[in-house]
Amino acid sequence: MxxxxxxxxxxxxxxxxxxxxxxYHRTWTPLLTEVAERLAVGDRRKVQAMLAAIGHDAESGRFLSGSIAAAGDTFALADVWLRHLDGADRAALIATLDAHFAEEGPKRSxxxxxxxxxxxxxxxxxxxxxxxxxxxxxxxxxxxxxxxxxxxxxxxxxxxxxxxxxxxxxxxxxxxxxxxxxxxxxxxxxxxxxxxxxxxxxxxxxxxxxxxxxxxxxxxxxxxxxxxxxxxxxxxxxxxxxx
Missing domain, CATH: 3.40.50.1000 (HAD superfamily/HAD-like)
Incomplete structure (x- = not known):
């Protein structure tokens, strides 16, 4: 203590x-998976890499304590995912993520x-x-x-x-x-x-x-x-x- x-x-x-x-897991695992799939345009290996980069443990199916997904904001999330999205614009990605979370978060929580x-x-x-x-x-x-x-x-x-x-x-x-x-x-x-x-x-x-x-x-x-x-x-x- x-x-x-x-x-x-x-x-x-x-x-x-x-x-x-x-x-957290019942709300945000599907939300983050869905937006990653949208951004990766169906590339499953890229989706898995994007989720792993923000703290998703494939074995447990959970996000890790202190990870970007668990503790970060949209800026941190976007900065990691930009490495997996060739040519993506940071400001546009942040806007896309925030719009997704604002629209889907309240409905899916x-x-x-x-x-x-x-x-x-x-x-x-x-x-x-x-x-x-x-x-x-x-x-x-x-x-x-x-x-x-x-x-x-x-x-x-x-x-x-x-x-x-x-x-x-x-x-x-x-x-x-x-x-x-x-x-x-x-x-x-x-x-x-x-x-x-x-x-x-x-x-x-x-x-x-x-x-x-x-x-x-x-x-x-x-x-x-x-x-x-x-x-x-x-x-x-x-x-x-x-x-």
Whole structure:
């Protein structure tokens, strides 16, 4: 586990999106495979090479913790895939990827819980909620709309929202600024080291790792104050803290 800290009940909860609110592998393996097939124009060997280059393990059928697919943004993804796409234009590729994720992501995301019920419960208990993702902002906003979270979420940011990308602290600090909280008053919840590193760099009071993404407990424990199986277990964990 992370070093022992004096932990208090947070006032704000900043959630990662994919792997935290949504089952990473069931959502993103098909999304990334489909767009790779489209870009490779049916060349199966090229598709496999593109997926392997961003962290796909063919034996397990899963993306690896800390890989570009698991932790990167569209810029990083495009820069790797450009090596496999002769003559492709970087700006056009980024636009193609972001459009695909914005259109298909919200429709295809598979939640790890009844998100509207969970977020409603957390909001009713006085928590201020936000979402910070290395996905494109339009995808995050579409997801909020599809899963009826608009009444509960006070802040949404993607890699292109102007606050920088994870593991930088920008999105966490922007959340604090938007909802008028100090960094020590928030918890960052995520499935990957870059989520927890963002929280630590911002000075967040609490880091909570979840196991619904690409990371194992041992991957998250060095950076997290707590590691839980799923965000479904957040309410009892938060109830255990003194105000």
């Amino acid at each position: 992370a070093e022992i800290r004096e932990l208090k009940r947070p006032k704000g909860l900043l959630f990662d999106k994919d792997g935290t609110m949504f089952d 598979i939640p790890v819980a009844d998100l509207a019920a969970l977020f409603g419960r957390l909001k009713a208990n006085g928590f201020i909620l936000g979402i910070a993702t290395n996905d494109v902002e339009a995808s995050a906003l579409g997801t909020v709309e599809r899963f009826r979270l608009g009444a509960h979420v006070d802040f949404v940011a993607g890699y292109d929202s102007g606050h920088g990308q994870k593991p930088g602290p920008g999105m966490a600090l922007a959340f604090c600024d938007a909802v008028k909280l100090m960094p020590v008053e928030i918890a960052v919840i995520g499935d990957n080291s870059h989520d927890l590193e963002m929280g630590r760099r911002a000075g967040a009071g609490l880091g909570i790792g979840v196991l619904t993404g690409t990371s194992a407990r041992d991957d998250l424990a060095p950076l997290a104050d707590h590691v839980i199986e799923s965000i479904e277990l957040l309410p009892p964990l938060l109830d255990s803290f003194e105000s």
